[in-house]
Amino acid sequence: MAEPITVDDPADPRLHDYTGLTDVELRRRREPAEGLFIAEGEKVIRRAGQAGYPMRSMLLSAKWAGPMRDVIEASPAPVYLVDPQLAEHVTGYHVHRGALASMGRKPLPAPAEVLSGARRVAVMEAVNDHTNIGAIFRSAAALGMDAVLLSPDCADPLYRRSVKVSMGAVFSVPYARLTDWPHGLATVREAGFEVLALTPAAGSVPLDEVAAHRTDRVALLLGAEGDGLTARAIAAADRPVRIPMAHGIDSLNVGAAAAVAFYAVTTGRPPA
Amino acid sequence: MAEPITVDDPADPRLHDYTGLTDVELRRRREPAEGLFIAEGEKVIRRAGQAGYPMRSMLLSAKWAGPMRDVIEASPAPVYLVDPQLAEHVTGYHVHRGALASMGRKPLPAPAEVLSGARRVAVMEAVNDHTNIGAIFRSAAALGMDAVLLSPDCADPLYRRSVKVSMGAVFSVPYARLTDWPHGLATVREAGFEVLALTPAAGSVPLDEVAAHRTDRVALLLGAEGDGLTARAIAAADRPVRIPMAHGIDSLNVGAAAAVAFYAVTTGRPPA
Structure with missing residues (x-):
């Protein structure tokens, strides 16, 4: 000392x-x-x-x-x-x-390294608000996501505000940055993950139909508040999925949407 | 004009x-x-x-x-x-x-009135932060909750900040105030709802075990950020339920927890 x-x-x-x-x-x-x-x-x-x-x-x-x-x-x-x-x-x-x-800081691991032992992964595109990054990490950790991958333009999870809002959860979930976007998603697919793009776009499949009761590897792709995912990112994913909306409301805030999606992919139990 | x-x-x-x-x-x-x-x-x-x-x-x-x-x-x-x-x-x-x-303003309906046609209801205790109230209404509306009931000390959903954060969702979901707390929960139970109290307390049942695949009436009881539900409110409910936590994280923020719980009780489909 x-x-x-x-x-x-x-x-x-x-x-x-x-x-x-x-x-x-x-x-x-x-x-x-x-x-x-x-x-x-x-x-x-x-x-x-x-x-x-x-x-x-x-x-x-x-x-x-x-x-x-x-x-x-x-x-x-x-x-x-x-x-x-x-x-x-x-x-x-x-x-x-x-x-x-x-x-x-410690050197960030390579994406392949955080993917190797993981079964449920969150991938964020252009989430550049420190509060949102922190909130999403808190939910990812609490709900049992195994790892987080960030697009090059996501905000820094170790920025003071992100750390604080995450309640320190940014230290609990391994994360890495994809340097090539959205082509880096190929790394995720090659590691055996089905990449589900969360988007309200037409043609997307209700989340509960695809998320629960799965034993294979799933990656959830999330966009920023407001703009959502880019068309390029959606095209680089395997399937578009959506959280069904009611009462004429068009969206959840990104923190709520992330929490719901994490719950949906981590909590589904195989049918008895 | x-x-x-x-x-x-x-x-x-x-x-x-x-x-x-x-x-x-x-x-x-x-x-x-x-x-x-x-x-x-x-x-x-x-x-x-x-x-x-x-x-x-x-x-x-x-x-x-x-x-x-x-x-x-x-x-x-x-x-x-x-x-x-x-x-x-x-x-x-x-x-x-x-x-x-x-x-x-319009006169608030009586609790029995908002309960009469509802199948999925959120009940909030002492959520007195305008941002949280707004965020919870937005999620409740988006995820298809049919009504919201408030304890006497919850903040005003029509306060400017609540309305704004809710994106106007406070206008979409019928809500009422219970004047007698927590005894007013008896009204909810008498209307045929099972009241599930969301709490990390020992003895609580994992949400996914009780929430999905239900066709009966369910009311979700949520407490404030930080303190959570009072012991009196938990005692007045039918069952304590929890969102399972991972990575040593002790809680979700109240907005994320509410969204997950709403999704869990509204999205479960009856087994095929």
Whole structure:
């Protein structure tokens, strides 16, 4: 462990990992480039550590030094104690949860690697809202999806807001990025998955007719709120499927649709 | 129809329905007391009208007078044309959608009335977040729930934020409020519904074991994000049920949980 260090200069270079956290564009560029992400709050910091992400440093208000004692003792990473005003000055916002950690990223596995042991996989196209990515990961983990694949333009699951909304579930489900889109879907099909594209388009099959009672490998392809899947992605899938709609409503929000689809493909039991 | 009136005094008493829209506490008291609610944006205003809510007035920026011409012509309600700065001054925010309508509330039906023709019903306890209420109504409508019942402390489905998040679905699903809680659940059971309480508590039965392939009447009881259902509500239900969780995740968010549960009870087809 490292003895906690009290820092009272907001320009101290040791706080560099935590500067400008509210500047989404800046952090979106900086974090992957510098190989870090920010975990916020005791629970999320603990989960990130348990998932094997190496800690670079922690930024704590003094009252969190006690509750985080075991985390501090288990890591060689430096721990900076700051007062709440200084934390706000550095990060740009009032850090309600009183504890931030800068964690090192791990290299993402290759798609084939996350697919190898999986039976139920979610594939997202162009979901570039951090809240939606986080919510979908939370549902994917909770409902027993085995892995997540992302198109090149999906948002970063390790961005602070995604991690927070996911309640740390981004650490629980293996994920990878497909670099070639939508051709990368061929990798998924070659691994033995039937790729089901979730879309309200005409000709799509009701989800409950195809999802339940399956023992083979299924990949669910989901598009972004609003636009939905591109025609190219739907064409690269095996079958279009839809969640039947009632009362003249045209769609569910993407988080609700994802949860329903995950439930449908994970919970079907083989007929007795 | 009434000829649109240009208003340029923010203190004009005819704009009273639209004052202080960002003051949640004020509006939460005023709107039910004055028998009104605010519909925002062309689509939501049209849906409110189609659902039979009487229009009290509209507040439009000039460019919306054209697209809303048919709505204006179909109603005797006064239409006030204002510039965007005045709209912001009156309401407290920048009205992106350029059109607001003050609609008259209708008396809520009695619980027995909304239950009479229904087969699948959602019952919410203490869901007092306007965003969650809206999201749950959207899913309830989209997934074919026939009615919604609210405990006395649930938030107002006709609050501006709820209406917006629901995409107008609060107008599509009949709902009522139970005044006596949780004793009012007896009304639901007496109407022939089995009341299933959604809870991760020990002893609960996996949802997929009880929800699918049912032809009888089912009511799903849902609690708020965080606290979940009270012990009293669970005790007043017939059976506790749960959505099975994986990867060590302890819960779904309430919107995702509701969507999954609605899908589970509405989509099960009788075995062939």
